[in-house]
Amino acid sequence: MTRAPKPPASKAAPRRRGASPEKTAATRRALSRAALDIFLERGFSATRMSDVATRAGLAKGTIYLHFTDKAALFEDVLREVMRDTLAGRPMQRPRRDETTRAFLQRVVVPVLRELQASGRFGVVRLVMAEGPHFPELAAVYRRVAIEPVLRWVRLIAARASARGELRSDALSRLPMLLVAPAVMAALWNGLYSATEPLDVASVFDTFLELLFVAPPPGRPRAARG
Amino acid sequence: MTRAPKPPASKAAPRRRGASPEKTAATRRALSRAALDIFLERGFSATRMSDVATRAGLAKGTIYLHFTDKAALFEDVLREVMRDTLAGRPMQRPRRDETTRAFLQRVVVPVLRELQASGRFGVVRLVMAEGPHFPELAAVYRRVAIEPVLRWVRLIAARASARGELRSDALSRLPMLLVAPAVMAALWNGLYSATEPLDVASVFDTFLELLFVAPPPGRPRAARG
Amino acid sequence: MTRAPKPPASKAAPRRRGASPEKTAATRRALSRAALDIFLERGFSATRMSDVATRAGLAKGTIYLHFTDKAALFEDVLREVMRDTLAGRPMQRPRRDETTRAFLQRVVVPVLRELQASGRFGVVRLVMAEGPHFPELAAVYRRVAIEPVLRWVRLIAARASARGELRSDALSRLPMLLVAPAVMAALWNGLYSATEPLDVASVFDTFLELLFVAPPPGRPRAARG
Amino acid sequence: MTRAPKPPASKAAPRRRGASPEKTAATRRALSRAALDIFLERGFSATRMSDVATRAGLAKGTIYLHFTDKAALFEDVLREVMRDTLAGRPMQRPRRDETTRAFLQRVVVPVLRELQASGRFGVVRLVMAEGPHFPELAAVYRRVAIEPVLRWVRLIAARASARGELRSDALSRLPMLLVAPAVMAALWNGLYSATEPLDVASVFDTFLELLFVAPPPGRPRAARG
DNA sequence: CATGAATGAGGGTTCATTCAT
DNA sequence: AATGAATGAACCCTCATTCAT
Numbered sequence: 051m052t053r054a055p056k057p058p059a060s061k062a063a064p065r066r067r068g069a070s071p072e073k074t075a076a077t078r079r080a081l082s083r084a085a086l087d088i089f090l091e092r093g094f095s096a097t098r099m100s101d102v103a104t105r106a107g108l109a110k111g112t113i114y115l116h117f118t119d120k121a122a123l124f125e126d127v128l129r130e131v132m133r134d135t136l137a138g139r140p141m142q143r144p145r146r147d148e149t150t151r152a153f154l155q156r157v158v159v160p161v162l163r164e165l166q167a168s169g170r171f172g173v174v175r176l177v178m179a180e181g182p183h184f185p186e187l188a189a190v191y192r193r194v195a196i197e198p199v200l201r202w203v204r205l206i207a208a209r210a211s212a213r214g215e216l217r218s219d220a221l222s223r224l225p226m227l228l229v230a231p232a233v234m235a236a237l238w239n240g241l242y243s244a245t246e247p248l249d250v251a252s253v254f255d256t257f258l259e260l261l262f263v264a265p266p267p268g269r270p271r272a273a274r275g
Numbered sequence: 276m277t278r279a280p281k282p283p284a285s286k287a288a289p290r291r292r293g294a295s296p297e298k299t300a301a302t303r304r305a306l307s308r309a310a311l312d313i314f315l316e317r318g319f320s321a322t323r324m325s326d327v328a329t330r331a332g333l334a335k336g337t338i339y340l341h342f343t344d345k346a347a348l349f350e351d352v353l354r355e356v357m358r359d360t361l362a363g364r365p366m367q368r369p370r371r372d373e374t375t376r377a378f379l380q381r382v383v384v385p386v387l388r389e390l391q392a393s394g395r396f397g398v399v400r401l402v403m404a405e406g407p408h409f410p411e412l413a414a415v416y417r418r419v420a421i422e423p424v425l426r427w428v429r430l431i432a433a434r435a436s437a438r439g440e441l442r443s444d445a446l447s448r449l450p451m452l453l454v455a456p457a458v459m460a461a462l463w464n465g466l467y468s469a470t471e472p473l474d475v476a477s478v479f480d481t482f483l484e485l486l487f488v489a490p491p492p493g494r495p496r497a498a499r500g
Numbered sequence: 501m502t503r504a505p506k507p508p509a510s511k512a513a514p515r516r517r518g519a520s521p522e523k524t525a526a527t528r529r530a531l532s533r534a535a536l537d538i539f540l541e542r543g544f545s546a547t548r549m550s551d552v553a554t555r556a557g558l559a560k561g562t563i564y565l566h567f568t569d570k571a572a573l574f575e576d577v578l579r580e581v582m583r584d585t586l587a588g589r590p591m592q593r594p595r596r597d598e599t600t601r602a603f604l605q606r607v608v609v610p611v612l613r614e615l616q617a618s619g620r621f622g623v624v625r626l627v628m629a630e631g632p633h634f635p636e637l638a639a640v641y642r643r644v645a646i647e648p649v650l651r652w653v654r655l656i657a658a659r660a661s662a663r664g665e666l667r668s669d670a671l672s673r674l675p676m677l678l679v680a681p682a683v684m685a686a687l688w689n690g691l692y693s694a695t696e697p698l699d700v701a702s703v704f705d706t707f708l709e710l711l712f713v714a715p716p717p718g719r720p721r722a723a724r725g
Numbered sequence: 726m727t728r729a730p731k732p733p734a735s736k737a738a739p740r741r742r743g744a745s746p747e748k749t750a751a752t753r754r755a756l757s758r759a760a761l762d763i764f765l766e767r768g769f770s771a772t773r774m775s776d777v778a779t780r781a782g783l784a785k786g787t788i789y790l791h792f793t794d795k796a797a798l799f800e801d802v803l804r805e806v807m808r809d810t811l812a813g814r815p816m817q818r819p820r821r822d823e824t825t826r827a828f829l830q831r832v833v834v835p836v837l838r839e840l841q842a843s844g845r846f847g848v849v850r851l852v853m854a855e856g857p858h859f860p861e862l863a864a865v866y867r868r869v870a871i872e873p874v875l876r877w878v879r880l881i882a883a884r885a886s887a888r889g890e891l892r893s894d895a896l897s898r899l900p901m902l903l904v905a906p907a908v909m910a911a912l913w914n915g916l917y918s919a920t921e922p923l924d925v926a927s928v929f930d931t932f933l934e935l936l937f938v939a940p941p942p943g944r945p946r947a948a949r950g
Numbered sequence: 951c952a953t954g955a956a957t958g959a960g961g962g963t964t965c966a967t968t969c970a971t
Numbered sequence: 972a973a974t975g976a977a978t979g980a981a982c983c984c985t986c987a988t989t990c991a992t
Contacts, residue, residue, distance in 0.1 A: 070992080074955070086346040093408065095320040099983065109957045114984065178405030181466040183321065188466045220485040226463070227482055230455040237462075238451070241413045257452055260445040260486065299972075324966060334974045336968080345966065520971080524976070531892045545770040546858065549962060559978045563964065629854030630915040635766065670935040676913070677932055680905040687912075688901070691856040691863045707902055711935065712897040749951075774987060784953045786989080795987065 076207040078116045080106040085127045094124055094180045124180070125187045128173060132194050135170055141202045150210040151262040155255060161230055162251040171236035171250065178237065200225045215262050231257040297413045303341045305331040317395040319349055319405045323430045328361045349405070357419050360395055364429045371492065373433035376487040379481060387457055387476040396461035396475065403462065440487050456482040525653045528566045530556040534578045540622040544630045556684055574630070575637045578623060582644050585620055600660040605705060612682055612701040616624040621700065628687065648721035650675045665712050681707040753791045755781040758803045765847040769799055769855045799855070803848060807869050810845055816877045825885035826937040830930060837907055837926040846911035846925065853912065875900045877928045890937050907930040 084106035099120060103110045117123040122263045139161070144153035165171050181188035203225035210216045221227055236252040242248075309331035313322045324345060330337045342348040364386070369378035390396050406413040428450035436440045446452055460478040467473075526576045534556035538547045549570060553560045567573040589611070594603035615621050629636035653675035671677055685703040692698075759781035762773045774795060778785045792798040814836070819828035840846050856863035878900035885891045896902055910928040917923075 056388060073992095077955075093404075096408065098981090110983090111958060111985080112956055115955065120983070175403065175407075176460050178400065178465065179318075180420045182400075183318065192467065216485065217488065220481045224478060226459060227456055227478070227485060230459040230482075231436065231449075231452050233450060233462075234455040234458050237403050237458075237478050242417065244410075253452070256449050257443045257455075259443045260441065260452065263442065302972080323964090335966090336975065337973055339967070340972065523971095527976075543854070543858065560962090561964080561979060562977055564978065625853065625857075628850065628915065629768075629910050630954070632850075633771065640916065667937065667938065668934045674928060674931050676909060677928070677935065679907050680909040680932075681902055684901060684905040684908050686951090687908075689854055690853065694868065701856045703899060703902070706895045706899050707905075709893045710891065710902065711851075713892065753951085773985090785987090786954065787952055789988070790951065 057081060077106075077108065077112065081108065081113055081116055081123075082127050082130060085123055086131055089124060089127065089176060090169065093176070094120075094183070099123075114241060121184065125190075127188055128176065128187060129194075131170070131173055132191065135165070136198075141198070144206070144209065149262070150206060150213065150215050151258050154206070154258055159251045159255055162254055166236075166239075166250045171239065174236050175240040197201070199229065203228050210262070217263060221261075228261075244268065291330055299341075302331075302333065302337065306333065306341055306348075307336055307352050307355060310348055311356055314349060314352065315394065318401070319345075319408070324348075342474065346409065350409060350415075353412060354415055354419075356395070356398055357416065360390070361419065361423070362396070366423070369431070374487070375438065375440050376429060376483050379431070379483055384476045386481060387445060391461075391464075391475045396464065399458060399461050400465040412462065424454065428453050435487070442488060446486075453486075527556075527558065527562065531558065531563055531566055532577050532580060535573055536581055539574060539577065539626060540619065543626070544570075544633070545681070549573075571634070573638075575634060578626065578637060579640055579644075581620070581623055581706075582641065585615070586644065586648075591648070594656070594659065599712070600656060600663065600665050601708050604656070604708055609701045609705055612704055616686075616689075616700045621689065624683060624686050625690040649679065653678050660712070667713060671711075678711075741771050749791075752781075752783065752787065756783065756788055756791055756798075757802050757805060760798055761806055761941075762879055764799060764802065764851060765844065768851070769795075769858070771899065774798075796859065800859060800865075803851065803916060806848055807866065810840070810848070811869065811873075816873070819881070819884065824937070825881060825888065825890050826919070829881070829933055834926045834930055837929055841911075841914075841925045846914065849908060849911050850915040878903050885937070892938055896936075903936075 081102065085097070085102045088102055090106060091097075097120075099113055100110045102123070103113055106112075113123065117126055142153075142157050144150060148156075169230070177188065177191050181191070204222055207219070207221035207225060207228070211219045211222060211250065232250050232254045235248040235250040238248050306327065310322070310327045313326055313330060316322075322345075325335045326347070327433055328338055338348065342351055348454040367378075367382050369375060372383070402413065402416045406416070429447055431443065432444075432446035432450060432453070434449060436444045457475050457479045460475040463473050464475070531552065535552045538552055538555060541547075542709070547570075549563055550560045551572070553563055556562075563573065567576055592603075592607050594600060598606075627638065627641050631641070654672055657666065657669075657671035657675055657678070661669045661672060682700050682704045685698040685700040688698050689700070756777065760772070760777045763776055763780060766772075772795075774788055775785045777798070778788055788798065789902050792801055817832050819825060822832075852863065852866050856866070879897055882891065882894075882896035882900055882903070886894045886897060907925050907929045910923040910925040914925070
């Protein structure tokens with residue numbers, strides 16, 4: 051036994067020598083951010099690893115200490131951005147006295163606004179564009195992003211149908227119909243934001259106008275007048 | 276109609292000698308078809324010029340006799356497939372006694388079915404995915420495919436509103452709302468057709484169910500006044 | 501049918517357009533030669549593809565039109581040099597009245613001299629050095645180069661034993677013993693030719709001196725009884 | 726004997742503080758062993774410094790505290806393994822009454838067996854393979870390993886000639902002839918040990934059978950009957 | 951001394967494009 | 972027009988080496 055018995059350090063951790071884990075994590079995060087930006091700007095294949103590194107203020111080789119290859123970087127980055135985007139976003143329920151339309155306006159519209167402001171909608175485009183070449187990524191996207199939303203829509207749709215706010219139960223059967231306008235607006239912006247940007251939240255709101263029956267009169271809360 | 280070979284112009288005697296104009300056009304068409312197939316399968320950058328040539332039964336160099344470079348091939352091919360897809364598709368109007376919903380089912384559903392069966396929806400995905408890198412192509416797409424459709428939808432929407440078939444004039448203001456479900460279904464199929472394909476036409480039809488007010492009972496026509 | 505019926509060309513071959521097969525073969529040969537030289541000089545991993553191309557007077561990418569990758573180039577080149585080295589080298593038999601030692605001097609020594617003069621012994625070193633990383637190559641080497649030689653040695657050894665020219669049948673059991681001195685001299689030259697080159701043929705000849713019993717004097721054949 | 730740590734010399738107080746000289750030496754030895762193993766397995770350029778460190782249970786950077794670079798590590802390691810292999814191996818002389826062949830069997834065969842069992846023959850292959858790129862190493866090898874052996878062989882050969890045990894003085898002139906079969910067998914095993922391993926000692930022994938004349942009758946010791 | 955994250959030159963390979971035939 | 976060998980810029984990835992901790 052060659053190691054002299056060290057007195058127990060103040061911290062519980064074994065106190066490794068060399069760089070700290072925090073620094074490592076920070077580096078990874080910097081790469082992740084840089085990569086996301088450039089992937090969003092140019093797509094997968096037009097993104098050069100060296101540009102990612104440069105934008106992160108690091109050297110090319112450093113990327114490979116944190117991600118096995120370009121595809122892994124891509125998947126990792128998107129997985130994480132999905133997680134971050136969804137994290138801490140409770141799937142809220144309507145209040146008892148609230149119309150479903152009012153509820154959606156209250157809850158969904160701000161989220162859409164925020165997603166658009168932060169550029170996060172680009173992720174949708176990216177997954178759409180590159181998904182076919184990254185089946186695992188597409189599957190993850192579906193599992194962590196799509197399915198939860200669809201489940202939630204189903205609940206809301208069921209309530210709306212029960213309350214007579216929808217004309218049919220179609221939305222319960224195909225919950226993605228509720229999402230379609232927002233998705234489409236996001237994709238539109240991918241192509242035409244320069245000349246004719248769409249406000250995703252407004253598009254969604256307008257869609258609600260088309261969808262929902264005015265609440266039946268005589269109900270105390272949804273009163274029109 | 277494929278591009279007619281340019282007139283000889285100033286160059287010395289380029290006609291006569293060698294292949295006939297028909298053969299040239301045939302070669303060009305073969306390349307176009309091959310290219311479209313592979314672009315749809317793999318996207319722009321994963322498509323190799325040599326594969327296009329091989330699938331067309333020609334040599335790599337031949338492509339460059341008909342298209343200046345890969346980007347031009349891509350744009351040309353998509354421009355032509357758009358034209359072909361739209362060509363001879365009259366923008367029909369509803370019959371006087373027909374509900375708008377019935378009209379859309381009669382006219383749009385078969386088109387969607389055909390587009391899906393022929394794989395033409397892939398073009399939508401392709402434009403979505405590569406459009407940002409090909410602004411001209413995106414512009415062409417908008418001009419030849421999107422805008423005409425939106426204009427048409429606006430007309431139909433106006434009629435439907437006037438007939439009280441829609442609850443709001445939202446569709447007149449944002450005609451893309453009508454298209455959103457079909458587009459979304461097409462994109463969904465780009466990612467998940469292997470495990471859970473969607474029938475685009477059905478999605479559209481279901482959407483109509485949600486959208487349209489049943490025509491006022493007991494009145495033969497929808498006309499209110 | 502679009503092709504006009506060509507009159508049968510003078511040559512039997514279909515007369516492809518583009519570069520001739522002879523030119524292609526010549527290119528391949530140039531690459532092969534350049535590659536062999538550099539592999540011999542520096543070994544496998546220190547050889548850069550760009551250097552091979554440059555030495556052949558070609559561009560880097562050209563190599564990949566003829567060989568799938570660096571390992572394939574290596575194996576291909578060595579396979580071919582083996583074939584060329586062995587091609588048209590008849591496995592001769594001793595004349596009836598010739599001592600085995602005289603036979604070997606007559607037949608083997610010139611071959612060794614030629615192999616040394618042409619630098620072909622480098623191949624032995626190369627196979628020795630890189631063989632462990634190229635099992636297939638090692639196997640080919642054994643099959644095309646080693647085994648035939650050993651079979652031949654066995655024949656010669658049997659004759660020599662029968663004639664009483666060898667003191668034992670050891671050489672029949674381990675024919676590689678006859679080859680060992682030449683191989684060793686070749687390898688020596690790989691390391692020390694600069695300061696103390698060995699003449700492979702002389703080493704072999706000296707070895708024969710040690711090995712062979714002088715034929716019994718006065719007897720025309722070696723047969724003792 | 727590993728290299729003793731250099732005396733502090735001019736640098737400021739490098740001793741005291743941190744590990745003891747013994748520990749340093751132990752670290753160096755661990756690296757040396759790990760490096761030898763991997764160099765033998767994969768050759769010089771396929772050996773990664775990180776693998777050496779890992780196998781030694783140390784970090785990559787640590788290697789550079791003990792060896793200036795990869796080439797130095799390689800040379801150092803081989804120099805030491807040569808020294809260790811040869812250390813304490815007395816160059817024995819035959820007993821007065823012993824035939825040279827018997828002597829060689831008694832003395833050399835066990836050494837060969839041991840070298841083979843320990844895998845030390847790999848060093849021969851390694852020097853053969855990489856020697857051309859490491860001239861100094863090749864020179865060291867020649868000085869510490871080859872020349873002493875050759876000098877010793879010369880002595881033995883002279884005695885054998887004098888005693889009439891050899892047919893010629895060829896072995897005195899080219900002492901490497903005695904070593905050739907063993908070397909060749911070792912190299913053979915580098916390529917074909919998986920499918921047809923050779924027992925180096927047996928090959929050597931068989932070679933002796935071919936080489937040595939039965940001692941002339943009438944001599945007291947080597948007597949046959 | 952030891953660590954391991956960071957560096958960045960280097961090299962293998964791909965593939966759009968050219969051009970002699 | 973058609974061919975396909977040749978080109979060479981581009982780019983991903985490796986790994987010996989450095990250095991702050």
